[in-house]
Amino acid sequence: IPVEVFDLVIFGGTGDLALRKLLPALFRRDAVGQIPPQARIIALALDHQTLEEYRAQVADALQTHLRAVEAQAETLARFLERLEYHAVDLMSPASFQSLATILDTCPERIRIYYLAVAPALFSAISHGLAGAGLAGNNARLVLEKPLGHDHASAALLNAQVGEVFDEHAIYRIDHYLGKETVQNLMALRFANALFEPVWNAQCIDHVQITAAESLGVGSRGGYYDTAGAIRDMVQNHLLQLLCLIAIEPPYRFEADAVRDEKLKVLRSLRPLSGRKVLDHTVRGQYLASSSSPAYIQEVGNPASMTESYVALKVEIDSWRWSGVPFYLRTGKRLKAQSAEIAVVFKQPSHLMFGDLPTPILPNVLTMRLQPDEGLRLHIMTKEPGPGGFRLHDIPLDMAFAEGQNEDWRMPDAYERLLMDVVRGNQTLFMRGDEVEAAWQWIDPIIEAWQLSGRKPDGYDPGTSGPISAIEMMARDGRRWREIE
Numbered sequence: 510i511p512v513e514v515f516d517l518v519i520f521g522g523t524g525d526l527a528l529r530k531l532l533p534a535l536f537r538r539d540a541v542g543q544i545p546p547q548a549r550i551i552a553l554a555l556d557h558q559t560l561e562e563y564r565a566q567v568a569d570a571l572q573t574h575l576r577a578v579e580a581q582a583e584t585l586a587r588f589l590e591r592l593e594y595h596a597v598d599l600m601s602p603a604s605f606q607s608l609a610t611i612l613d614t615c616p617e618r619i620r621i622y623y624l625a626v627a628p629a630l631f632s633a634i635s636h637g638l639a640g641a642g643l644a645g646n647n648a649r650l651v652l653e654k655p656l657g658h659d660h661a662s663a664a665l666l667n668a669q670v671g672e673v674f675d676e677h678a679i680y681r682i683d684h685y686l687g688k689e690t691v692q693n694l695m696a697l698r699f700a701n702a703l704f705e706p707v708w709n710a711q712c713i714d715h716v717q718i719t720a721a722e723s724l725g726v727g728s729r730g731g732y733y734d735t736a737g738a739i740r741d742m743v744q745n746h747l748l749q750l751l752c753l754i755a756i757e758p759p760y761r762f763e764a765d766a767v768r769d770e771k772l773k774v775l776r777s778l779r780p781l782s783g784r785k786v787l788d789h790t791v792r793g794q795y796l797a798s799s800s801s802p803a804y805i806q807e808v809g810n811p812a813s814m815t816e817s818y819v820a821l822k823v824e825i826d827s828w829r830w831s832g833v834p835f836y837l838r839t840g841k842r843l844k845a846q847s848a849e850i851a852v853v854f855k856q857p858s859h860l861m862f863g864d865l866p867t868p869i870l871p872n873v874l875t876m877r878l879q880p881d882e883g884l885r886l887h888i889m890t891k892e893p894g895p896g897g898f899r900l901h902d903i904p905l906d907m908a909f910a911e912g913q914n915e916d917w918r919m920p921d922a923y924e925r926l927l928m929d930v931v932r933g934n935q936t937l938f939m940r941g942d943e944v945e946a947a948w949q950w951i952d953p954i955i956e957a958w959q960l961s962g963r964k965p966d967g968y969d970p971g972t973s974g975p976i977s978a979i980e981m982m983a984r985d986g987r988r989w990r991e992i993e
């Protein structure tokens with residue numbers, strides 16, 4: 510279904526985010542006819558280059574990031590035709606005036622400003638837009654992380670952008686919310702009668718959320734070394750996943766109803782500070798292997814205390830979740846590229862089978878975010894046969910790709926999110942108060958780490974992280990699931 514006609518202005522049009530994620534996502538939406546022919550994509554950046562040069566740069570990026578079957582010459586040419594390019598100096602009001610001249614040729618359109626630039630520029634750009642009369646009712650602002658590096662800076666950012674744009678016009682992207690499995694989590698919980706009655710402390714033993722990456726920090730060392738895994742992944746992606754597992758049913762599937770519930774979860778996270786932080790968290794940093802450099806070499810900072818891995822035990826002080834730990838972990842250079850949520854249920858209250866040759870395993874519901882997106886429910890069944898009574902664990906599997914043909918691919922999160930901005934649907938975007946609440950919970954953890962002066966524990970590349978993370982689980986009599 511085509512969306513309304515829009516003008517999309519990408520600040521940072523030659524940057525990595527634009528070339529690797531945004532333009533491929535727009536191309537794909539265009540290829541299926543969702544973008545109306547009149548819509549314009551206006552890229553802005555510092556580089557002085559002609560429109561033809563910019564189009565060639567985008568064509569190159571699309572060839573790299575799309576599959577060959579997608580980048581058909583005709584579709585590609587049509588998409589490139591939509592692009593406009595302007596070199597701008599964001600510090601000069603004249604740049605915003607020239608942008609106004611372009612946009613004012615179609616004053617009635619929805620205007621989307623995607624700030625694919627460093628957050629230090631968010632305030633200046635918002636005010637620049639306002640100064641040129643470009644922040645009216647039809648304007649929407651899209652922001653990407655890092656949204657601050659602690660609570661104070663996030664609150665300042667919210668306030669600065671909030672001077673120009675109303676909260677209803679601000680779309681803070683957390684691309685995890687655009688992933689199919691994550692949206693499916695809402696469907697699973699709230700469109701089925703089966704799960705909600707067992708979705709609580711009576712039936713659930715614990716939850717594990719894993720986002721493992723096999724790659725290192727690569728060329729992003731400069732940014733990453735100031736952030737670490739907790740700021741880069743936990744404050745946003747992992748806490749958002751936790752929220753969606755833990756929320757109470759929203760009264761309607763609508764932006765503020767969902768976000769109000771997420772905010773309640775964030776506010777009910779049991780605070781971790783001081784000594785408790787050291788018992789409830791583990792930090793790791795990858796070492797060198799014969800084929801890959803150590804973290805400290807990769808970021809060029811031999812004294813770096815930044816973690817490339819973090820594991821946390823999180824508790825939620827609420828009626829539903831009291832006593833159910835949520836174990837979160839994420840890291841780079843681990844044994845596989847894999848992200849999943851696993852809900853581990855309690856054992857049946859009475860085990861009537863007596864001594865069995867095989868143990869009764871708990872039911873586990875896993876939701877795989879990537880790769881092989883899908884759901885799996887492990888249940889105990891009787892092994893067929895007339896012999897003794899033996900139980901074994903069988904997965905009920907559902908792959909989202911099932912039944913699709915070979916050319917089918919899982920839509921990328923940005924496709925969904927960009928079209929939601931055009932549709933004016935904020936359900937999958939973070940509200941300012943959510944971002945701040947997440948930082949409020951994270952700040953004391955980072956503070957305790959800094960005060961302790963402890964270095965992150967080293968771990969070998971290609972493993973599942975530091976031994977201390979296994980020990981943290983073992984202290985609770987539990988085990989991490991295999992990363993695979």
Ligand code: BG6
Binds near residue numbers: 684720722741742848
């Ligand atoms: C980004 C982080 O937000 O998410 C990266 O900054 C990380 O460090 C990436 O690699 C992971 O995203 P995905 O979609 O590949 O799981």
